[in-house]
Amino acid sequence: MQSQLKRGTLELCVLTILCRGDRYGYELVNIISNCMHITEGTIYPLMKRLKDSGSIDSYIVESQEGPPRKYYSITDDGRTIQQEQENEWRSFSESINKLINGEEGMS
Amino acid sequence: MQSQLKRGTLELCVLTILCRGDRYGYELVNIISNCMHITEGTIYPLMKRLKDSGSIDSYIVESQEGPPRKYYSITDDGRTIQQEQENEWRSFSESINKLINGEEGMS
């Protein structure tokens, strides 16, 4: 069930991390794994969607420790989306907290 | 996109509200509508899933103001699930907040 909670927030996480600097896919999996379970089967399709929608760009960099890495960088559009999603997340999570803390006006 | 954020939390919302007293489906839609967009097409299938899984029971009550209402009440199992999901939500939302507030140990 936990997997359903991630819906929508994963994109926010990726965009937020990329706002702070370029990262490659495998690296993103490791970073995000620190706070929730995630696999490559989730990240790579997401990166493709983000690139197709213009939120991020990508470029290849050779590596001495393995195969070439595909780095992703955020675009101006991506920063805008990130801001919107961060605001959405804040207001959404606040709503849920209010509801489960019983601060709603119900009988 | 907003719709994706609701995943997983809607069930928690419904269970939490039912912990405070019995409600009928249409009423739940109205209550939850106070804090997020929701329609009957979402609630009724969810109520069916919750009943099938034993988290809630239901009973019909005649109404003077329209068709009969199907009231839902939470079971002991449902209360346990609600507690688990509330804990999951708290730790999950805290993780996201840490990440977007930059309190992660990354370069």
Next chain:
DNA sequence: CAAGATACCTTGCAAGACAAAGTACTTTGC
């Protein structure tokens, strides 16, 4: 050269939010 770590990608499935459409009951206004 085999094993393991690194790194990428794709396929297929499952969960669940929602629009839309349908049914049926009540009250209100003409």
Next chain:
DNA sequence: GCAAAGTACTTTGTCTTGCAAGGTATCTTG
């Protein structure tokens, strides 16, 4: 008495997206 509006429940089909599983290719180390 009947149309319209509000109340209340249900089902169908679509879309998004998380994830397991499997595949490819590179580099290092024994």
